[in-house]
Amino acid sequence: MLNQIAAIHGVGTPAVTNSYESIATVLVGSGGTGSISFSSIPSTFKHLQIRAIARELDGGQTNASQQIVIRLNSDSGSNYAIHRLVGDGSGAGADGYSSQTNMAATGIPGNSTTASVFGASIIDILDYQNTNKNKTMRTLTGTDLNGSGAIWFSSGLWQSTSAVNAITLTALSSRNFAQYSHFALYGIKG
Amino acid sequence: MPAGSTYTPIATTTLGSAAATVTFSSIAGTYTDLILVADTQNASGADNFLLNFNSDTGSNYSVTRLSGDGSSASSSRATNQTILQCGQVQSTRSTTIVQIMNYSNTTTYKTTLTRQNNAANLVAANVNLWRSTAAITTILISTSSYNFSAGSTFTLYGIASA
Numbered sequence: 001m002l003n004q005i006a007a008i009h010g011v012g013t014p015a016v017t018n019s020y021e022s023i024a025t026v027l028v029g030s031g032g033t034g035s036i037s038f039s040s041i042p043s044t045f046k047h048l049q050i051r052a053i054a055r056e057l058d059g060g061q062t063n064a065s066q067q068i069v070i071r072l073n074s075d076s077g078s079n080y081a082i083h084r085l086v087g088d089g090s091g092a093g094a095d096g097y098s099s100q101t102n103m104a105a106t107g108i109p110g111n112s113t114t115a116s117v118f119g120a121s122i123i124d125i126l127d128y129q130n131t132n133k134n135k136t137m138r139t140l141t142g143t144d145l146n147g148s149g150a151i152w153f154s155s156g157l158w159q160s161t162s163a164v165n166a167i168t169l170t171a172l173s174s175r176n177f178a179q180y181s182h183f184a185l186y187g188i189k190g
Numbered sequence: 191m192p193a194g195s196t197y198t199p200i201a202t203t204t205l206g207s208a209a210a211t212v213t214f215s216s217i218a219g220t221y222t223d224l225i226l227v228a229d230t231q232n233a234s235g236a237d238n239f240l241l242n243f244n245s246d247t248g249s250n251y252s253v254t255r256l257s258g259d260g261s262s263a264s265s266s267r268a269t270n271q272t273i274l275q276c277g278q279v280q281s282t283r284s285t286t287i288v289q290i291m292n293y294s295n296t297t298t299y300k301t302t303l304t305r306q307n308n309a310a311n312l313v314a315a316n317v318n319l320w321r322s323t324a325a326i327t328t329i330l331i332s333t334s335s336y337n338f339s340a341g342s343t344f345t346l347y348g349i350a351s352a
Contacts, residue, residue: 020197022352025222051223051349053292053301087256087265087315107317116323120291120301140303142317146252146269151303151317153256180297184222184351186196 019189021045026183032057032176036169038185041128043163046190048125050183053118054108056171057178061110064143064150068105068121069170072135072158076101081157088150103156104172107141109149111178118181119143128164135164200224202345208233208337214329214346219294221348226288226329229343230279232336236311239277239286242330243300243320247272250321257314274318277306279333284308293326300326 026036041048056066080103083096108119121141127133135158142151158164167185171177198221203212217224230239249270256265268275277286289303300320307313320326331344 018196020349022196022350025351051289051291051351053298085256085263087254087263089254089265089267092256092258092263092265116297116299116321117319118292118298118301120289120303120317122289122303140305140315142254142303142315143301144252144254144267144317144319146319146321147267149254149267149317149319151254151256151265151315153315180295182222182292182295182351186349186351 021187023185023187028177028179028181030179032178034171034174034176036183037166039166041165041167042187043129045187046127047188048128048164049186049188050123051186052121052183054121054181055118055178056108056111057176058111059173059175060112062112064109064113064119064145064148065106066108066110067172068108069172070103070105070123070137070156071168072164073162073166074168075158075160079159083155085153086150089148103137103158105139105141106154107143107150107152109143109145114145117143117145125164131161131163133161134159196350198348198350200346200348202343204343205338205340207340210332210337212331212338212344215327217327217329219325220350221294222292222351223349224290224293224326225347225349226290227345227347228286228331229283230286231283231339231342232279232281232333233339234336235281237279237336238275238334239279240332240334241274241276241288242332243274243322243326244324244328246322251318253316253318255314255316257312259312274302274320276302276304276316276318277314278308278312279336279338280308280311282308282310290326296323296325298323
């Protein structure tokens with residue numbers, strides 16, 4: 001009734017319809033960075049999604065199989081597991097690991113690959129606020145270098161029923177993400 | 191005030207009759223990523239789902255593929271292509287979702303991620319590279335051989351980050 005009255009008078013606030021919201025964004029500046037942190041994540045969404053382009057700044061890696069290492073709530077214990085499916089241009093492969101100290105989105109280029117190429121990654125963390133479940137992640141990540149590169153699927157498990165309130169993304173082996181790498185965190189309502 | 195829109199439909203095309211191409215042009219640079227969602231079919235059989243950015247027909251595109259056809263998984267690649275090969279069109283319905291990442295920045299080459307599903311034939315994912323630092327303002331969708339059937343739909347979304 002109140003909404004009808006408000007509509008007649010052209011006043012009032014209509015229902016919020018946006019179900020996919022930007023939470024935070026990091027654009028890596030000059031000099032690069034080894035770590036990206038999303039903290040104080042609001043509890044008002046159902047799922048989270050990170051959309052990123054990334055490249056390593058240093059380390060001399062010559063392939064596109066470098067990683068965005070992922071930890072939730074700063075947990076560095078052996079509480080993660082991961083399974084991966086990869087296509088490297090010549091064949092498909094798969095592997096899996098349990099009792100890991102992190103999850104990862106594999107498939108970004110090292111710094112000794114073709115300049116200006118940044119890998120792409122989409123990371124979904126499902127039902128992140130649910131305190132009755134361990135947390136599930138899925139990723140699609142890849143880089144094509146016009147003659148090399150790979151596309152990777154992965155699924156990840158964080159063996160914790162805690163609500164996710166922080167996500168840390170780091171480059172592998174103490175390396176750094178290059179300038180112009182871009183990480184955006186979104187919340188999806190359910 | 192209602193929340194600003196983050197995942198915004200930019201344009202949509204539903205084919206009233208068979209067509210060879212669909213074009214999205216004058217794409218604003220105000221988003222971070224683009225997502226192209228296509229539901230397609232043709233009257234003939236296996237064909238390529240192709241994209242061209244900004245009318246670039248130079249040998250500036252490449253792809254790495256991963257697919258499963260119901261009996262095996264495989265991977266392949268193509269280099270120095272004149273068009274972006276990101277999937278297939280079949281005589282049965284296919285869904286193709288192309289994530290065009292950071293499309294409007296003028297610093298990096300452009301990388302796309304594609305997932306494609308056709309229940310009768312395959313499931314696939316591709317990563318593509320367009321070796322250009324130009325912002326993407328036009329997307330031309332086409333095939334190698336056969337027209338898209340009437341009823342095929344193509345929707346372009348923009349995702350804006352904070």
